[in-house]
Amino acid sequence: VTDIDPTGIDPTDIDPTGVITAVYEIHGDDAETRAAALAVEQSHELPTELAPPIAVERSLGVVRELTGGDSAIATVDYPVGLAGGELPQLLVLLLGNVSLQPGIRLVDVAIPHDLAGAIGGPRLGVDGVRALTGVSGRPLLATALKPVGLDSAAIAALAYELAVGGLDIVKEDQGLANQPWAPFLERVPLIAEAVRRANAETGRRTLYLPVVDAPVAGYDRQLHAAREAGADGVMVLPGVGGWGALRHASNVLAGGMVLSHPSFLGGFTASPTHGIAPDVLFGTLVRLAGADASIFPSFGGRFSLSREQCVAIAEAARRPLAGLAPALPAPGGGMQIDRVPELRDAYGDDTVFLIGADLQRGEPRAAARRFAAAVGA
Amino acid sequence: VTDIDPTGIDPTDIDPTGVITAVYEIHGDDAETRAAALAVEQSHELPTELAPPIAVERSLGVVRELTGGDSAIATVDYPVGLAGGELPQLLVLLLGNVSLQPGIRLVDVAIPHDLAGAIGGPRLGVDGVRALTGVSGRPLLATALKPVGLDSAAIAALAYELAVGGLDIVKEDQGLANQPWAPFLERVPLIAEAVRRANAETGRRTLYLPVVDAPVAGYDRQLHAAREAGADGVMVLPGVGGWGALRHASNVLAGGMVLSHPSFLGGFTASPTHGIAPDVLFGTLVRLAGADASIFPSFGGRFSLSREQCVAIAEAARRPLAGLAPALPAPGGGMQIDRVPELRDAYGDDTVFLIGADLQRGEPRAAARRFAAAVGA
Numbered sequence: 001v002t003d004i005d006p007t008g009i010d011p012t013d014i015d016p017t018g019v020i021t022a023v024y025e026i027h028g029d030d031a032e033t034r035a036a037a038l039a040v041e042q043s044h045e046l047p048t049e050l051a052p053p054i055a056v057e058r059s060l061g062v063v064r065e066l067t068g069g070d071s072a073i074a075t076v077d078y079p080v081g082l083a084g085g086e087l088p089q090l091l092v093l094l095l096g097n098v099s100l101q102p103g104i105r106l107v108d109v110a111i112p113h114d115l116a117g118a119i120g121g122p123r124l125g126v127d128g129v130r131a132l133t134g135v136s137g138r139p140l141l142a143t144a145l146k147p148v149g150l151d152s153a154a155i156a157a158l159a160y161e162l163a164v165g166g167l168d169i170v171k172e173d174q175g176l177a178n179q180p181w182a183p184f185l186e187r188v189p190l191i192a193e194a195v196r197r198a199n200a201e202t203g204r205r206t207l208y209l210p211v212v213d214a215p216v217a218g219y220d221r222q223l224h225a226a227r228e229a230g231a232d233g234v235m236v237l238p239g240v241g242g243w244g245a246l247r248h249a250s251n252v253l254a255g256g257m258v259l260s261h262p263s264f265l266g267g268f269t270a271s272p273t274h275g276i277a278p279d280v281l282f283g284t285l286v287r288l289a290g291a292d293a294s295i296f297p298s299f300g301g302r303f304s305l306s307r308e309q310c311v312a313i314a315e316a317a318r319r320p321l322a323g324l325a326p327a328l329p330a331p332g333g334g335m336q337i338d339r340v341p342e343l344r345d346a347y348g349d350d351t352v353f354l355i356g357a358d359l360q361r362g363e364p365r366a367a368a369r370r371f372a373a374a375v376g377a
Numbered sequence: 378v379t380d381i382d383p384t385g386i387d388p389t390d391i392d393p394t395g396v397i398t399a400v401y402e403i404h405g406d407d408a409e410t411r412a413a414a415l416a417v418e419q420s421h422e423l424p425t426e427l428a429p430p431i432a433v434e435r436s437l438g439v440v441r442e443l444t445g446g447d448s449a450i451a452t453v454d455y456p457v458g459l460a461g462g463e464l465p466q467l468l469v470l471l472l473g474n475v476s477l478q479p480g481i482r483l484v485d486v487a488i489p490h491d492l493a494g495a496i497g498g499p500r501l502g503v504d505g506v507r508a509l510t511g512v513s514g515r516p517l518l519a520t521a522l523k524p525v526g527l528d529s530a531a532i533a534a535l536a537y538e539l540a541v542g543g544l545d546i547v548k549e550d551q552g553l554a555n556q557p558w559a560p561f562l563e564r565v566p567l568i569a570e571a572v573r574r575a576n577a578e579t580g581r582r583t584l585y586l587p588v589v590d591a592p593v594a595g596y597d598r599q600l601h602a603a604r605e606a607g608a609d610g611v612m613v614l615p616g617v618g619g620w621g622a623l624r625h626a627s628n629v630l631a632g633g634m635v636l637s638h639p640s641f642l643g644g645f646t647a648s649p650t651h652g653i654a655p656d657v658l659f660g661t662l663v664r665l666a667g668a669d670a671s672i673f674p675s676f677g678g679r680f681s682l683s684r685e686q687c688v689a690i691a692e693a694a695r696r697p698l699a700g701l702a703p704a705l706p707a708p709g710g711g712m713q714i715d716r717v718p719e720l721r722d723a724y725g726d727d728t729v730f731l732i733g734a735d736l737q738r739g740e741p742r743a744a745a746r747r748f749a750a751a752v753g754a
Contacts, residue, residue, distance in 0.1 A: 012557060041679070044524035045552055050737045051524050052531070058558060059526030082525060084554035088590040088617040092551055092640050096616070099643030100674050100710075102681055147421035147428050148459060149436030154429070174469055175422055177461035180389060181435060213465040215621025216593065217628075239473070240465040242619020244592025251594075263469050266476030267644030270651045275644045297477050302418070304479055333477075360427045 018080035018112035021064070022094050023073060027103035027273040031072030035063045038104065039076045041097050071273075073107075080111070085118040087243050087289055095276065099268075107277040109284055116288065116322035122258070123250040124292040125325025126318065126350050129257055132232060133168045134205050138375045139349050142169035142330065143368070144356040145191070148176050152187040156194040158364060163198035163206040165359075165368020166377055169352065170195055171209040171235050174263045178214065184222060189229040196230065207232035209259055212249065213241050223252040233257030238289060239264030247290030259330065260291035269305070278309045283316020283329070293328035293352050298343070301334025307346060314347045328352045337367070340374035395457035395489035398441075399471050400450060404480035404650040408449030412440045415481065416453045418474050448650075450484075457488070462495040464620050464666055472653065476645075484654045486661055493665065493699035499635070500627040501669040502702025503695065503727050506634055509609060510545045511582050515752045516726050519546035519707065520745070521733040522568070525553050529564040533571040535741060540575035540583040542736075542745020543754055546729065547572055548586040548612050551640045555591065561599060566606040573607065584609035586636055589626065590618050600629040610634030615666060616641030624667030636707065637668035646682070655686045660693020660706070670705035670729050675720070678711025684723060691724045705729045714744070717751035 026034050043061035044051050051060070059082055065075040083090040090111070098104045122128070130136055143162050145155050159170050172191075178184045188210045195208040212222040212234045219241065226234055233256035236245050240263065250258045262282060268275035269282075276285070282296040294317055297303030299310045314329035329347060332354030343353055353375075359367040403411055420438035421428050428437070436459055442452040460467040467488070475481045499505070507513055520539050522532050536547050549568075555561045565587045572585040589599040589611045596618065603611050610633035613622050617640065627635045639659060645652035646659075653662070659673040671694055674680030676687045691706035706724060709731030720730055730752075736744040 016557060037679075043552065044526070045521075045550060046524045046734045046737065050734060052527060054528075055524045055526030057526075059524065059556075081557050082552070084556045086554060086591055086595070088592060088614070089554035089556075091617045092554070092590070092614065095643075096551060096614075096640035097643075097710075099616075099641055100639060100646065100680050101643070102647050144422075147423045147432045147436065149421070149432030149434075150429060151431075173422060174473060175420065175459070177466035177469070178463060179436075179461045180393060180458050213469070214463055215465060216596070216619070216625035218463070219593070219621065237465070237469065237473075238619075239476075240468045240620050242593070242615075242622060243617050244596065245619060248593035262477060263473035264476055265644075266472075266474075266478070267642075267647075267652045269477065270479050270644075271648050274647045302414075303477050333474075357423050357427060360423065 014080060014085055014114045014118060015112065016081055018115065020078045020080055020083060020090070020093065020115070021110040022076050022078065022106060023108035024076065025105040025107050026072045026074055027105070031074070032066060035066050035072065035074035038074065038098050039063050042093055043078060043082060045097065080115055083115060085115065087119045087247070090119070091243055099275070103273055105274055105277060106280055109280060111322055113323045116324050119288055120247045120290050121288055121324030122290060122292045122327045124257055126328055129292050129328060132205065132257060133207060135168055137349065138377060139344060140168040140328065140352045141166070141371055141375065141377065142171060142352050142354045143167050143359050144171055144173040144354065146173035146175060146356060148173065148179060149181055152182040152190045155182055155187060156190040159191045159208065160194040160198050161365040162359065162368045163195045164202060165365040166372030167206055167368050169207045169209060171259060172211040174211055174235070174237060174261045176211050185225055188226055188231060192230040207257060209233045209235050209257060211235045213237050219245065220252065223249055227253055227256065231256070233259065235259040235261050237261045237263045238286065243289050250290050257292050258290055260286045260294045262296055278305055279312035279316040283313045284321065287317055287321065287324065287327040291327055293330045295330040295332050295354060297333040298331030298335060300339060303333050311346055314351060318350055330354050332356065337371050337374055344375065391457060391462055391491045391495060392489065393458055395492065397455040397457055397460060397467070397470065397492070398487040399453050399455065399483060400485035401453065402482040402484050403449045403451055404482070408451070409443060412443050412449065412451035415451065415475050416440050419470055420455060420459060422474065457492055460492060462492065464496045464624070467496070468620055476652070480650055482651055482654060483657055486657060488699055490700040493701050496665055497624045497667050498665055498701030499667060499669045499704045501634055503705055506669050506705060509582065509634060510584060512545055514726070515754060516721060517545040517705065517729045518543070518748055518752065518754065519548060519729050519731045520544050520736050521548055521550040521731065523550035523552060523733060525550065525556060526558055529559040529567045532559055532564060533567040536568045536585065537571040537575050538742040539736065539745045540572045541579060542742040543749030544583055544745050546584045546586060548636060549588040550733070551588055551612070551614060551638045553588050562602055565603055565608060569607040584634060586610045586612050586634060588612045590614050596622065597629070600626055604630055604633065608633070610636065612636040612638050614638045614640045615663065620666050627667050634669050635667055637663045637671045639673055655682055656689035656693040660690045661698065664694055664698065664701065664704040668704055670707045672707040672709050672731060674710035675708030675712060677716065680710050688723055691728060695727055707731050709733065714748050714751055721752065
């Protein structure tokens with residue numbers, strides 16, 4: 001089972017004395033009792049007086065520290081073996097069952113280097129994506145191909161215009177899938193060809209990333225089809241496709257870019273007293289899962305995260321994390337060209353700026369040029 | 378891409394005039410504006426004045442009805458083609474981006490029969506699981522093997538005792554994965570053998586369901602290994618493994634039972650003003666995705682859903698749904714043998730009662746016998 005996802009580290013080589021540390025906010029009464037119950041729920045899910053001593057010794061989570069009052073902070077240590085060397089089980093461990101209890105919010109995670117290595121993280125990361133695009137010294141510029149409902153040829157024509165205009169990444173909207181108007185196997189080769197043609201004219205290396213979200217076996221087929229069509233990577237939706245889907249895509253694409261989209265993940269971030277802190281979800285966890293870049297809804301657009309939360313996401317994507325490559329934060333969702341200076345100031349240059357609709361006001365090629373000019377490209 | 382998941386219905390055969398209807402509660406101000414924005418966000422994600430007329434005609438969501446005041450109810454119709462005949466994209470359509478906006482709750486879904494047929498739903502359903510177990514006229518009884526940290530042989534010995542004691546389904550806890558103490562490929566054949574031995578002695582047909590949640594390629598390997606070991610089905614965690622994982626499991630197992638676990642899905646149900654109504658999530662969506670039975674946290678245990686919400690989940694799992702087989706609700710999470718009469722009264726007989734820790738107080742075999750006696754088995 002463990003030889004499939006060749007990260008170079010065998011999970012059975014993980015030092016068994018390692019510890020996974022999770023930090024939770026506990027909102028509401030009785031924080032001490034609930035923190036202790038959480039540590040048991042997430043490890044044994046069995047009252048400790050019923051657990052055999054060998055299991056208590058090997059695999060019980062413990063509350064290492066509890067501070068604060070109304071919003072208590074509990075630091076819980078779990079033996080590293082509980083994750084079984086795999087990301088899905090790490091998520092089950094961190095928040096699986098307690099996601100169903102109100103008032104518990106995961107706000108920080110630390111894992112040993114060897115576990116992180118077994119899970120994988122970004123294959124390309126910031127440097128790898130920059131190498132693919134040939135762009136340094138400024139943010140990368142991306143757009144989304146939309147709306148769904150256009151024919152494949154019309155979408156390809158739009159991709160061509162945006163690539164010629166100067167974007168670094170032309171990705172498909174998460175609304176595209178395998179619809180009758182532009183089926184995946186028809187659409188992807190056409191768009192890949194259009195972007196290649198644009199690149200031949202401009203001398204640039206604009207990347208084309210189709211969205212892949214078919215169910216399990218179809219997912220693998222889509223990844224191979226994307227690679228054969230000459231796509232430069234893919235966009236993956238872990239909220240519907242599963243958390244193993246990101247690293248699997250980078251394994252199949254072997255050198256292609258993997259971009260994560262936050263669709264169907266908002267349940268975790270909508271409440272300030274529950275779920276997962278946005279920087280942990282869209283920074284740490286998505287990066288650990290293998291995203292080279294992570295889309296999230298930026299402040300000032302159609303969504304509700306604050307500037308501070310968004311900057312924290314960007315920092316979590318790039319800061320040192322158990323020896324993994326840094327990932328590119330990709331703020332989007334109602335962004336506009338005239339906000340580029342403000343966004344650059346907030347997020348810094350190792351960022352992908354994602355602008356969709358604003359590039360379709362007037363001629364897309366001209367809008368892409370204005371977007372490129374806004375970062376001095 | 379579409380020939381992988383053989384549901385018997387080709388997605389391109391779906392009647393293109395069909396409509397997917399979603400009902401949302403919209404909490405907070407400005408419901409009319411936000412409902413209109415939601416219909417656009419979830420379909421085009423592009424202001425309609427910028428969308429080509431052909432896309433407006435083909436693929437734009439529309440608010441059909443808006444009622445109520447403080448908590449407005451918006452009924453939105455989407456052209457069926459937007460789902461592309463696949464479950465992951467249906468979920469993106471229903472709540473993908475707007476899950477990231479506060480105050481929006483998905484409370485009902487209706488889809489055409491041909492789309493439901495293409496997605497698949499339960500292969501076995503209530504009747505199929507009853508046929509596998511040979512049990513009729515009473516609820517089915519299940520338990521979870523735990524805690525994680527035991528050796529494979531110890532878990533197998535526990536499984537044997539519980540099966541001999543009279544349980545219908547012995548499943549693994551979601552805390553088990555591929556940990557060093559009981560690796561998947563070692564553990565699953567041992568437990569399968571132990572349950573077979575119990576069945577040979579009792580003449581009953583207790584089902585053994587290992588948990589499968591390795592990342593994509595490893596997932597397929599685990600499913601095949603489970604089948605080869607003689608497991609009677611599997612438990613799947615769509616919250617980490619992805620929503621395509623349920624039907625994929627039933628395709629690989631071809632006749633085995635697929636049980637869904639709610640781990641890492643609580644973000645959607647923790648807030649009363651956001652996310653997904655529990656009956657839609659754990660009843661309708663999990664069933665549509667292919668679960669023969671759906672575990673959810675019952676009222677009266679360690680979790681927070683009300684009796685009314687739990688009964689609604691059970692009804693959503695079993696009521697007519699676009700021609701799909703009914704699924705078994707599987708309430709669990711802190712259940713106890715002495716509550717069986719109350720639970721039977723609330724949920725009815727086409728239910729799986731899941732009791733974990735309470736069967737490990739004293740001798741598991743004797744506890745399983747008391748559990749069986751409580752339903753007259």
